[in-house]
Amino acid sequence: MPNISHINNKAIADVAVFNGKNISDIGEVITLTAATTPSFADSFAVAKSITTGTAQAVYIADSDGHFNFTHNQAYTISFWIKPGWNSSLNTNVHLFSSTTAGSTSANDNMIRLFYHESLNRLYFEYRSASNAKKSNFYLFHSNSGNHAAAYAAAGLGSTYWSAANRGNVGDDDFTMITVAKSTTNSAGSSYAKVYWNGTWLGNGHYGSNGTGQGTPNMTSVDRQIALGSNTWTYSKSGNSTETQFNDLTIWNKQLSASEISELYNSGARLDATTHSAAANLQMYYKLENNGNDTSGNSAPAFAVNGNSNFESV
Amino acid sequence: MNYYIINTNSFALSDKSKIIYLHKSIDETKYIIVTSETIDGYIATFESAAALEEYTKEYPSGWVGDNTGITQEEMEDIKYIEGI
Numbered sequence: 138m139p140n141i142s143h144i145n146n147k148a149i150a151d152v153a154v155f156n157g158k159n160i161s162d163i164g165e166v167i168t169l170t171a172a173t174t175p176s177f178a179d180s181f182a183v184a185k186s187i188t189t190g191t192a193q194a195v196y197i198a199d200s201d202g203h204f205n206f207t208h209n210q211a212y213t214i215s216f217w218i219k220p221g222w223n224s225s226l227n228t229n230v231h232l233f234s235s236t237t238a239g240s241t242s243a244n245d246n247m248i249r250l251f252y253h254e255s256l257n258r259l260y261f262e263y264r265s266a267s268n269a270k271k272s273n274f275y276l277f278h279s280n281s282g283n284h285a286a287a288y289a290a291a292g293l294g295s296t297y298w299s300a301a302n303r304g305n306v307g308d309d310d311f312t313m314i315t316v317a318k319s320t321t322n323s324a325g326s327s328y329a330k331v332y333w334n335g336t337w338l339g340n341g342h343y344g345s346n347g348t349g350q351g352t353p354n355m356t357s358v359d360r361q362i363a364l365g366s367n368t369w370t371y372s373k374s375g376n377s378t379e380t381q382f383n384d385l386t387i388w389n390k391q392l393s394a395s396e397i398s399e400l401y402n403s404g405a406r407l408d409a410t411t412h413s414a415a416a417n418l419q420m421y422y423k424l425e426n427n428g429n430d431t432s433g434n435s436a437p438a439f440a441v442n443g444n445s446n447f448e449s450v
Numbered sequence: 451m452n453y454y455i456i457n458t459n460s461f462a463l464s465d466k467s468k469i470i471y472l473h474k475s476i477d478e479t480k481y482i483i484v485t486s487e488t489i490d491g492y493i494a495t496f497e498s499a500a501a502l503e504e505y506t507k508e509y510p511s512g513w514v515g516d517n518t519g520i521t522q523e524e525m526e527d528i529k530y531i532e533g534i
Binding site: 187189222223225226227228229230243253254255256258260262267270272276279284342372373374375376377 | 473474475476513514515516518520523524526527528531534
């Protein structure tokens, strides 16, 4: 216990009375401080190689029963990203992707978040077939209508998202992207809410009911999961320099806005095991120089292959 | 459905309401479009989405910055919306 030198900004020698007692009569002071938000020393992130293929992927080949969400299950996927692509990418970059383990088809129980650089749109989509899919997208450069919330949340202005324009960021220039889906079979904003640094991106282009084709009917089979590429060709990883990913959390409920704000923790990456909804934490990858799950559920580890590697943040 | 590479002049004359997919080249001088409209003044035309995908994978330079090409799935999912 350190010695007390000041009370209420007064030197202890100048304080005669504290809480109605002579200071000389007080043997010990127990100091109660406001609860601080737990965090941890987050020193590393994983950098996804811009080269394609499983030999360069950051991926889990088989989630081993830990990730098998269907169209009518609630879940939340959240991760931090530091873009490495530039304005010449001119295609999409996949941030998070999952499909049936072992499949090379985009249509097998797919869930994904991807950013289309040439259009400045962030998409959330899931599907069970090419004609059974739901999606919505969030446009960042239009400060009007359904797009105004995303414009404000991202802070990118009229310039598209890239390494040269990361918009609103948390610590170490990382942005926390989150999708929180309800049990309803829809990617519309009433049911699948997407957040940038804990701020809701609003209705998105297709609004409260989203868009799609047919009715996805996903089965609860194991999935392969990738950060920084899709999971059918392990491509669409950006260009120019590697994009970094950090602190992936997967929850078996739709986190509320306040719970996502808690996870964002004012930009300081939180130890998710201390989160108020930690009981719903299904998978947790801090990516602290390894791909291990730290949720306590013994989920499979991420493989970090080829030129993909862990880097200091 | 029709699959074309066109220049900016042809695009200006095209019926935007019939375009379902648009991809500009990196230098924005040429456009890949998928449209129900028949266009005469094209640079190239393709028989199918698969043929167009194959072309972009064989010649990605100038179209995409990651050398991956454009997939049929992208042509179906990334809808052209005029004005945004």
